[in-house]
Every structure is written in C-alpha cells, then in structure tokens.
Amino acid sequence: MYHPDVFSHYGPSYGIRTPHTMASAYAPGHHEAFRYPDLEHTGPRFDSLFPSLDHHQRGLPGPQGPALSLPPHLGYGQPPPQCQASRLPGNVKMTMENIELWKQFNAIGTEMILTKAGRRMFPQCKVRVSGLDPHARYMMLLDIVAVDNTRYKWQEKRWEASGKAEPQLPNRVYIHPESPASGEQWMKQTISFHKIKLTNNTLDQMGHIILHSMHKYQPRFHIVQANDVFSRRWGGCSSFTFPETTFVTVTAYQNEEITQLKISTNPFAKGFREDGMNHKRERDSRMKRKAKSPRRETESLQSEYKQVRLSGPCDSTLDEEMGVRPLDLVMQLPSPDCSFHPISPPATPSPNPPFPRAQESQSQEIGVPASAEAYLQHPAVFHGMQTAKESNMFSRPASDVPQENNIGKSEALNMAYLGPEEPVEPETSPSAEISNDFRTQPSTNYSTCYSFDLNSLVGHGGPDFSSMGYGPRMEEGPLAVRGGPAFPPSNDLRFQAFMQNSCSAYALPFPGAQLSRAYSTQPASAYLDTDKSIF
C-alpha cells in the first residue's frame, strides 16, 4: 500500500495518507476514505461549489466535518457533486464502438490483467461521439473508478465478494493524445483509448492508471470543451459510462472462459489459439522434441512456422472488426441498444454478483462528471503529484473571485439526477467567450498544469502567473532551468502520462524523456519553490 515515504520524490506535501475514519456521508460498508487534511481545512471555500447540497452531503467538510475522501466523489455510494462547468448540450451522445465485444466479455465477467509495467485493456475502449459543435474544441478524458467497496475472489467458478475493498488510490485521468481537437474531428472518427495501461504498481511513475487487483472497476469517458490543453477557460463537460465495460482486475486470469475469449479475440494472443505456435499442444510437443533433439527441433520448427504462415492463420482481428465472433463463444446477450440515455442516478452498490447478466446496454451519461470535475480542479492530486493545497499555490484566493458564477448550479445538480432531457443551460457559441469557466469559480483550485496559454509558454518566456491570478509573477526566466533542462513552469507537467500523451500532440518543445529526466532529478519541492529560481 501507499506510504508517504515512498512518494517523497513527489515533494514534501504529496499526501497519500493513512486511511482515517470513513466519511459519514457514505453508507455503511462503503470504502474507507483517504483523508486529506489539507483539503479538510478549506472550510467554506467549497461551499459555493455545491449549493444544493447540505454540508453533510458534500464530502468536502470543514474541520469538524466528516472525513474527506479524495478523489472526493469517486464512484459509489452517493451522488457526486455537480461539476462546475456547464453540461454539454443534451444532444451530445457517445456510443461504444465495440460494444458487442464488451458484451461478450461482460456476459462472462470481464477480467483485466494488471502488471507492474502496465497492461493494456482488452477489449479496448473505442467510442464515437456525436452532437458536438463542429467548430468548438474538446478534450477527451478517461478515468476508471471503483464500482463498489468490495474485494472479490474467484471461487467455485464465479466471483464472490471476499471483504472490504482496499482504500482507493488517487485517480489518474488519461487524456486522449489528440486532445484537444475540434468537434468535427472527434465526430468523424472512432476515438480509441487503446493506449491506456493498467497497473497495480502503486509506485508507478509512468502515468499508468493504478488499480487494485481483485476489485471491480468501470471506465468513464469525459468530454470537456476547451480550446487547448493549457487553456484557462473550460466550457461544458459531459461524462458517460457503459455498463458493459465493468471489469474485475486480476494479476492472472481466473476464469478460463475469459482466457479463451481473450485468446480468440485479441490479435496479440493469436499464438495461443488452436492453430497457434504457442498453443499448449504445440508447446508440449515442442518441449518433448526439444528434449529429444535440440537441433532437429529448430529445423522442424522453422518448417512448421513457414507452413502456418503460408496457410494463413485465423485472423480474429477480422472477427472483431467485421463483427464476426467465434460461434462457440457467443453468449446470450441482452438486445443491443446503445442509444444515448442521459442522466442516470448512480446505481446502488451491490457487491454481489459482480456481473449482472442483463445489464442495460445504454451508455449512461453521468450528468455530473464526478472525478473529472475534481480532476480539473486538482489535476495534480489525481496524478499523485501533490495535494490540493500544494496545487493551490497558484490559485487565486477565493475572496478575489466573484460569486455569481454559481447561479443556477443548484438547478443544474437537481436536473442532473432527476433527468430532464433538455440541456442544463444553453451552450455558448464556440467562437464566443466560454462563460462558464469553473476555473474562475470561487473555491476552485486552479490547475497549474493547464492554466496557462501555450503561446505564453512557447513564445514569451513563460506564463505570467500573476496576471492570471495564479500566484506570484515569475519575473525571470523563460523555460530554462539554471543548470538543467528547460521545462515549463508547471509542476503538473511532471505527470508523465500527460507529458507522453501531450507532447507530440501539442508540439511542446519538451520531449517526454527530457521532462522525465528533468523531473526525476529534481525534488518536487524544487519546482514549487520559486526562491530556488528554477524558472
């Protein structure tokens, strides 16, 4: 599990702390929350964020309040608080491109492998969106949240609850590498999140998504209107989940059916198919021959290999892409209806069974993009880099910010759960100023990562934080670090996944490796302490 000591390289105030008492707002049996005292003492700063919630419901309590879990409104148990950004218009829809494949897996009980180095998801998350403004720019985010507070075990050929879940890990958010792109671009192609990797390595520095093994999770997709990834202005956001994409994390497959389905549908596992060279039968006979005569084995292998290649092994990539499935693995599935189904209340946690067979097959828009909101407010926290207090170094004092932006939030929250089909509020024109900029909301911790313009970063010697209201003005120095590599004055860029995903896409002058080196050789505090003249 986490220990503050092992995260020291993230800086002194990076706080993964020992779990404290459970938030009283959570129902009994819910997860044990991490507490972030830095945030707990924020007091009324957060009040305006959730005007329609009573204090005890907010999960963002004052000093005497219940424990705050961070991410504060992840997942299960209670409705997450309303996102401060407006929702995207109601006609924004998302469909899962390979939903049939997901359904096949879900019918059995999807398992996803976790490895230390990170393992890709299969099936992959491929979505399509519609209803976006073709000219506006959007970012696509994905995060993975625990579905319930239960740890599972594989027993008697089924998943059974085996106790309470491990404390939640800091939620990492994957930003699609093509973000931001115009609505037109997003809508004309399948959006694939295939590069996401899952790990059980709590010390992971590669930016992979950290999950616990033997737990149940679900991916969430977020569409955020933003002109660029560093923009200070964020427009509306909408979030979506697909019930079929729920999975249990494992370090080795438990369910033989899942293994076989993965082998038959994942091109990389082709070698383990009946006709594959890595099939058990092949391997066994190879081992026997090898034991007899190593040299002849090699020759025989080569000839076999040629034959297989010439005869053309079965290509299940085609199966997947053409919608053709191995007959023996097709399960009885609920009728596909992937139409958009906005605004569903969060499901009541039901630890068992982990995979209800007849789930609705609609995407569910999370009217409230729970952790996405928290992410946008405290991205670095989600990346395991710093506490909100730390990220608050560049935040404007709450008192400096007008309060009127919260008008209408109460209605928005109610609508999010009561389910009107109409958009919460009219969307601003893409070319117009995005008025609902929750980064300028009171009580918001401004992101140090995305909160300056790329132009200022590249062309003008670095951002002017003071003019942005993010903190002390950096008088000197563009990007060059004295005696070290250049990098933008944003400690959040230490999030390597972001760096890797963003550098090429945004043509940052700092390759991921360079940034990695820069950050790995400097304690986080060095980047945060302006006295040390890093910038």
Next chain:
DNA sequence: TCCCCTCACACTTTTGAAGTGT
C-alpha cells in the same frame, strides 16, 4: 496449504527507420 503475485518465456502485432522506386 492456499491464494495471489511476479517473472521469464515464446509467440504475435506494431512501429519506425532504412532502402528503393517513381
């Protein structure tokens, strides 16, 4: 003893640099 995790392995696909042709 059991459960879960890690690692090395053999196989496959993907990626990108180098070479070749137009």
Next chain:
DNA sequence: AACACTTCAAAAGTGTGAGGGG
C-alpha cells in the same frame, strides 16, 4: 530533391506456467 511505397528489425503486447511470498 521530394515523395510514396516496401522491407525488416526492434519494440511492444499477449497468455502461460513455474516459482515465491504471505
């Protein structure tokens, strides 16, 4: 010289199964 296409080696993505730790 520039571009498009092909080739090929390296890198990366798979499940397996032995072995180890708690």
